[in-house]
Amino acid sequence: MFRSLGPLLLTLAAATPALAGPLQVTSRVLAQVPQRAADGTMTVAMRPAARAVPGDRVVFELTFRNTGTQPLAGVVFDNPVPAGVAYRAPAPGSAAPEVSVDGRRFATIDALRVGDRPARADDVTHVRWRLARPLAAGAQGRLAFLAVLK
Amino acid sequence: MFVKKSVAMLLAGVAANVSGAGIALAQTAASAQTAAGTRIDNVASVTYTVNGTSQTTQSTTASFVVDRKVNFTVVTAQTGPTQVNLGEQNVFTTFRVTNLTNGTQDFLLDPDQLNLSLGLFPGSDNFDVTGLRAYVDSNNNGRYDPGVDTMTYIDELAPDASATVFVVGNVPDQAGAQYAYNSLHVIAAAGGQSGTQGARLVSTDLNLDGADGTVDIVFADDDSDGALLGDIARNGEGRAYSGWHVAVNNVALSVAKSARVISDGLGSPNPKAIPGAIVEYCLLVRNATLTTAANGVALRDAIPARTTYVPGSISIGTPGALGVTCVVNGSTEDDDADDAGETDGVTASFDGVTKAVTANVGTVSGGGSVAAAFRVKID
Numbered sequence: 001m002f003r004s005l006g007p008l009l010l011t012l013a014a015a016t017p018a019l020a021g022p023l024q025v026t027s028r029v030l031a032q033v034p035q036r037a038a039d040g041t042m043t044v045a046m047r048p049a050a051r052a053v054p055g056d057r058v059v060f061e062l063t064f065r066n067t068g069t070q071p072l073a074g075v076v077f078d079n080p081v082p083a084g085v086a087y088r089a090p091a092p093g094s095a096a097p098e099v100s101v102d103g104r105r106f107a108t109i110d111a112l113r114v115g116d117r118p119a120r121a122d123d124v125t126h127v128r129w130r131l132a133r134p135l136a137a138g139a140q141g142r143l144a145f146l147a148v149l150k
Numbered sequence: 151m152f153v154k155k156s157v158a159m160l161l162a163g164v165a166a167n168v169s170g171a172g173i174a175l176a177q178t179a180a181s182a183q184t185a186a187g188t189r190i191d192n193v194a195s196v197t198y199t200v201n202g203t204s205q206t207t208q209s210t211t212a213s214f215v216v217d218r219k220v221n222f223t224v225v226t227a228q229t230g231p232t233q234v235n236l237g238e239q240n241v242f243t244t245f246r247v248t249n250l251t252n253g254t255q256d257f258l259l260d261p262d263q264l265n266l267s268l269g270l271f272p273g274s275d276n277f278d279v280t281g282l283r284a285y286v287d288s289n290n291n292g293r294y295d296p297g298v299d300t301m302t303y304i305d306e307l308a309p310d311a312s313a314t315v316f317v318v319g320n321v322p323d324q325a326g327a328q329y330a331y332n333s334l335h336v337i338a339a340a341g342g343q344s345g346t347q348g349a350r351l352v353s354t355d356l357n358l359d360g361a362d363g364t365v366d367i368v369f370a371d372d373d374s375d376g377a378l379l380g381d382i383a384r385n386g387e388g389r390a391y392s393g394w395h396v397a398v399n400n401v402a403l404s405v406a407k408s409a410r411v412i413s414d415g416l417g418s419p420n421p422k423a424i425p426g427a428i429v430e431y432c433l434l435v436r437n438a439t440l441t442t443a444a445n446g447v448a449l450r451d452a453i454p455a456r457t458t459y460v461p462g463s464i465s466i467g468t469p470g471a472l473g474v475t476c477v478v479n480g481s482t483e484d485d486d487a488d489d490a491g492e493t494d495g496v497t498a499s500f501d502g503v504t505k506a507v508t509a510n511v512g513t514v515s516g517g518g519s520v521a522a523a524f525r526v527k528i529d
Contacts, residue, residue, distance in 0.1 A: 022200065025209035027192050051354070052190075053219035053368045054183035054252050060192050062209055072198040077209075079194035084184035084216065135198070149216065150184050 022068025023075070023135070030059040030144075056149045059091045062129075065140035075131040077143060084150050087124035091144035100126040180309035186218035186253035187365045217366040220351055221250040222257065224336045224374055224388035227314060231271050231395035235442050237323045241279065242294040242316040243392035245334040249307040250371075255341035256348035257304035259284040261317040262389075264331040268378060270391055277327035279319025279394060284334060287314035294318055303339070303347045321394065323445065331393040338371070338386040351386050402438035403514065405449065407431065410473070412525065425528050428460065432476035433522045434469055437514040444514045449522055452506040456529045459505070461485055463525035464498040466511050476523035483509075498522070 031049040034042055049058050062079065066072050080103070081087050090096040098106035101114055101123040112119035129143045184190075194209040227246040234241040247257055261284040265275060285294065286301040294316040304313045317332050340348035354366035367386075374381045374388035381389040412428040414421035421427055433449050453459050465480030483498035487508075498509040509522035 021205055021207045023196060023198055023205070023207055025194060025196050025207060027194060027209040027212035029190070029192060029212045029214050049214045051217055051366050051368060052214055053186075053217045053370065055219070058214075060212070062194050064196070064209075068200070070200050072200055072205075075196065075198040077194050077196050079192065079209075082190045082192050084188055084190050149190075150182070 022066055022070065023064060023072055024067055025062055025064045025077070028061045028063070030061055032057050032059070052149050054149050057088070058085070058147055058149060059144050060085075060127075060147055061091070061094075061142060061144040063140065063142045064135075066135045066137055069137050071134040071136050073134040075135055077129040079127045079129075079145075081125055081127060081147065085147045086122050086150050087127060088121050088146040088148055091146050094142060094144040095129060097127040097129045097143070097145055099124045100128065102126075180221070180250040180252060183219070183252035183309070184216045185309075186216055186251070188216040190214055190216060215365055216252065217354075217368050218255075218351075219252050219368050219370045220255070220338045220386050221370040221372075222336070222338060222388060223248045223250065223372075224334060224390045226390045226392045228392060231329065231393040233397045234321050234394045235398065236321055236325075236327060236396060237443075237445065238321045240294060240296050240318055241321055241394055242318045243332060243394065244292070245315045245317065245390050245392065246312055247304055247307070247315055247336050247388075248312040249309055251309060251338070253341065254306050254308050255351070256339040257307060257313070258337040258339050258347070258350060259286075259303055259315055260335040260337060262333045262335050263319075264333055264391070268331060268391060270331070271329055271393055271395065273329040273395070275329050275331045275393070277322060277324050277330050277396075279321055279330055279332075282317065282319045282332070284315055284317050287316060290314065304336075305347070306341050306344050317392065319394070321396065327396045329393055329395055331391060333380060333389050333391045335380070336388045338369075353384075353386065398439065398442045401442050401444045401516070403444050403447065404436045404438065406434045406436070407451070408434070408473070408476075410476070423528060427528045428525055429457070429528060430463075430476060430523055430525050433509065434476075434519060435511060435514055435521070436519040437516060440517040442516050443518075445512070447511050447514050447520070449509040449511060450506055451509075451524075452504065453524075453526050457526035458529055459485075459500050459502075459507070460525040460527055461500075464500070464507060464509060464522065465524070466496045466498060466509055466520065466522045469519050469521035477521045480521075480523065498524075500524075 029049040030046040032044045033047045035045045037043055062077055099109050100106045101112050101119050103126045106128050109119055114123045127145050191211050191213045193211045196207050198205055224247045227244040232243050261282050263278045263282055285299040286304055288299045288301055307313055317334050338351045351367050353369050369384040369386045373383040410430050411421045411423050412430050414424050414427040437444050464483040465477045467477040467480035470476055470478040481494050481496055485500040487499040489497040496512050500507050507524045511520045511522055514520050
C-alpha cells in the first residue's frame with residue numbers, strides 16, 4: 001500500500017510542503033554514522049539514510065509543528081512500522097512510544113503478548129505517541145524510534 | 151582503518167542491545183534479508199482536535215532504498231589435492247561459491263595457478279597445468295564434464311544458493327612433477343540479466359551524497375583466506391585454494407623374456423637350437439599398476455654371445471598367445487638409431503658395437519602390456 005503510494009506522496013511533499021491543516025509533520029529516516037571527536041572519543045551522528053543494508057540501525061523520526069493559531073488537543077501519531085524494518089527501542093531524546101503487535105492494542109512492550117509468549121521488539125507492527133498536553137500554537141517537537149533493517 | 155574501527159564499535163553496540171531483545175541478526179540468512187532495491191517508506195498518520203473538532207493529517211513520507219550488501223563465500227569443496235597422472239587431460243579441483251547477498255547476482259571466476267607453496271599440502275608447488283580454466287557445474291553432478299559444464303561465470307545466483315565450480319587443466323608430461331597449487335578467485339558481479347555476464351560490482355563511495363534513491367553497493371564479505379594474502383575483507387572478492395598431486399611416480403613394470411627357435415635351416419617341424427638356427431627373443435613388458443600408464447618405456451637387451459643379429463627383425467606390438475606368437479600385428483622397425491622418419495610412435499635400433507637391441511615401446515597403459523621381438527642366428 002505504502003509502496004505504491006510512496007512516489008506520489010513524496011512528490012506532493014516536495015512540491016507542497018505545507019499540507020492542509022495547522023499541524024505539519026515531517027518524517028525522516030536517519031542512519032547512525034559514527035564520528036570521531038577531536039578528543040578521540042566516538043560519537044554517533046545522525047545522517048539521512050543514504051546507505052542502508054540489512055542489519056543497519058536506522059532512526060525513524062517525526063518532527064511536528066503547530067503552524068496554526070489554535071492549540072491542538074489529543075494529538076496522536078500513529079506510525080506503522082514499515083515492512084522490512086524491525087522496531088528496536090525509543091530513540092535517544094524522544095518520548096517512548098506505545099507499541100502494538102496487531103495495530104489495535106497499544107501498550108509498553110512488556111505488557112504485550114504474542115500467542116503464549118511475551119512480545120519481542122521484532123513483533124512490533126505499530127508505534128504510537130499520544131501527546132499528554134495540547135500543542136500550543138507555534139509549538140514543535142520531535143519523536144523518534146530506533147529500528148533495524150531486516 | 152578509522153572507518154573499520156568505528157563500524158566495529160557500532161556493531162558491538164548493536165549486539166549488546168540486540169541480545170537484550172533476544173535477536174541475533176548476524177545469523178540472518180541472506181534470503182531472509184530485505185532484498186536490495188526494496189523501497190522502504192515511512193509515513194505516520196496523525197489525529198488531533200482543534201476546539202473539539204477532529205482532524206487528521208499525514209506526515210510526509212520518508213523513503214530510502216535498501217542497498218546491496220554484497221557477501222559471499224568461496225570454499226574448497228574437496229579434501230586434499232586431486233590425484234592426477236602425467237599427461238592427464240581435464241583434471242579438476244572443486245570449489246563452492248555461496249551467495250549471502252540480499253539479492254541475486256552473478257559471480258566472475260578467475261582461476262589462478264600459484265607458484266608459491268602455501269603449505270596446504272606436504273610438497274612444494276613444482277609444476278603448472280596447461281589450459282587453466284574455470285567452469286560451473288551446470289548439471290550439478292559434482293564432476294567436470296567436458297562439453298557439458300561450459301559456463302565460465304556463475305549466472306544469477308539467488309540469495310543463500312550455492313554453485314559448484316571446477317578449476318580445470320591438463321597435466322603436462324613433465325618428469326618429477328608432484329604438486330601444482332591452484333586457486334579460484336571469485337568476483338561479485340551485477341545480476342539481473344539471465345544468460346548475461348554482469349559487470350564487476352564497484353563499491354559505492356561512502357561519501358557520496360543523495361544516493362538514497364539508488365541501490366548502493368556495500369561490500370560486506372569477509373577475508374575468505376584468513377592468514378593467506380589472496381583476499382581481504384570487504385572487497386567484493388573471495389579466494390580459495392586447492393591443487394593437483396601427481397601421486398604415483400612409479401608403476402609396477404615387469405619384463406619377461408622368452409626365446410623360441412623359429413627354424414633350424416633343416417626344415418624340421420620341431421626346430422632345434424643348432425648352429426644356423428634362427429631364434430626369436432620376446433620381451434614382454436607388463437604394467438601392473440591399473441590406474442597409471444608408464445610413458446617412454448625403453449627396453450634394451452644385448453644379444454647373446456655366439457649369435458648374430460638378424461637385420462630388420464625388430465617388431466613391436468600387442469603381445470600374442472603365450473609361447474606361440476610374440477607380437478600380433480607388430481610394427482617393422484629399422485635398425486638405425488635415426489628415428490626422424492619414424493611415424494608409428496615406437497622406434498627401435500640395433501647397435502653393432504655393443505651388440506644390443508633397443509626398443510622404445512612408448513606408453514604402456516595401466517594394466518596393459520606391450521611386446522617386442524627380435525631375432526638372432528646361432529653362429
